[in-house]
């Protein structure tokens with residue numbers, strides 16, 4: 001162990017070495033890494049131990065996957081997804097921020113439960129232009145939730161699967177503590193917020209080697225590519241992977257490679273919802289909230305249950321934020337009321353597959369109708385790229 005390390009970090013490292021169970025070892029090594037100051041002299045130690053951490057997390061994930069297939073217990077916290085799932089959460093130390101109230105305002109559900117502590121998830125359906133959003137209120141998050149406090153494990157498992165999270169923040173109370181606890185617990189649970197995954201993929205292959213490919217101009221412009229390639233190969237090797245193809249699509253660092261090797265990391269979009277905007281001084285607080293957090297949360301919305309005030313186009317805001325678009329299918333000239341929700345820039349092939357595999361397998365051509373286009377009605381093939389609000393009719397042979 002390097003002499004550049006502070007004594008606390010060294011002591012923590014010893015605790016890691018002494019720890020027995022894999023979960024403990026992961027925890028200690030994470031704590032150790034948080035104690036290491038970041039500078040040139042510690043760079044190697046940090047990279048090496050992050051890589052070890054990634055490996056241990058992979059092992060843990062494998063074990064959990066195996067356990068999952070043998071035990072099938074349905075938790076009262078587990079919710080079957082319907083439509084786009086949006087989960088409301090808040091900090092336990094600030095009880096009654098108004099989650100149930102917002103759920104009720106949006107969906108009409110749970111009116112009689114407002115003002116009572118929510119111990120189990122509450123669910124409602126919010127409709128926006130025929131699109132269904134499942135709004136879920138989770139019990140508030142306690143300090144230590146990431147270690148299981150207050151059903152934290154079950155709650156976090158649901159957050160990891162959600163399409164969107166909303167931090168509900170009471171504007172009549174100090175907002176910083178409310179937000180920081182949530183950020184901290186989610187970060188400890190390996191949930192990354194409002195950032196994109198690093199631009200690389202690691203796929204295992206049959207060939208007995210590790211191949212690193214730089215596939216974009218930006219990726220090719222990374223400094224000292226040969227050195228990086230060797231370091232990437234070392235890290236992947238250390239993770240016990242002997243055959244893989246690494247595809248790099250942009251500027252990356254070694255840390256990004258370690259992230260991509262850590263299966264427990266998920267990326268979630270989060271909106272901040274300020275509540276109780278009818279109470280005095282909350283307008284100023286809302287402005288302060290935006291000043292402080294807009295860089296981390298590009299969407300911050302003010303609401304009031306009492307005044308029944310909530311952005312009318314919340315559904316549209318969500319779709320835009322999640323980069324989803326609406327595609328309307330048509331059959332015999334009749335346009336479906338309910339759109340398909342697709343990831344941005346889908347092709348006709350994606351739509352055909354989403355409707356039914358047979359539409360892809362027996363595909364002949366498609367007709368698309370696009371409002372405002374020079375040629376409104378067009379005959380197109382499988383590769384044609386679609387836009388929000390396009391109408392599509394697929395013809396099979």
Ligand SMILES: Nc1nc2c(ncn2[C@@H]2O[C@H](COP(=O)(O)OP(=O)(O)OP(=O)(O)O)[C@@H](O)[C@H]2O)c(=O)[nH]1
Nearest residue numbers: 096097098099100101114115117118276304305306
């Ligand atoms: N003035 C005002 N009070 C509100 C508003 N929204 C909720 N409240 C009040 O705040 C209290 C708590 O509301 P809930 O919606 O139950 O809060 P919660 O976040 O679901 O609480 P827990 O489930 O215990 O975490 C109730 O007494 C509500 O009437 C609002 O917009 N304005």
Ligand SMILES: [Mg+2]
Nearest residue numbers: 099100117118
């Ligand atoms: Mg509640």
